[in-house]
Amino acid sequence: MKPQPSFDIDFDKRNNATLRIVCSKCGHENPHHLTSLSPDEDILCTQCATNITLDLEGINLATRKAAEIRQAYGA
Numbered sequence: 001m002k003p004q005p006s007f008d009i010d011f012d013k014r015n016n017a018t019l020r021i022v023c024s025k026c027g028h029e030n031p032h033h034l035t036s037l038s039p040d041e042d043i044l045c046t047q048c049a050t051n052i053t054l055d056l057e058g059i060n061l062a063t064r065k066a067a068e069i070r071q072a073y074g075a
């Protein structure tokens with residue numbers, strides 16, 4: 001099983017979920033809008049060019065977490 005990159009989720013002023021995908025190699029946080037993520041599109045760390053692409057499972061997990069956080073904040 002491929003290890004998933006770890007990530008944090010932020011929300012901007014318009015309540016768009018932004019993932020901060022943590023590079024497994026250098027630890028750099030790479031912000032990407034959740035809606036712009038695709039399992040077919042490679043995401044590379046902007047600092048060291050390591051591939052930090054989330055697969056479909058990872059994107060689904062992030063989508064669920066974002067929904068949970070929205071609920072917790074009553075948004």
Ligand SMILES: [Zn+2]
Pocket residue numbers: 023024025026027028045046047048049050
């Ligand atoms: Zn990196």
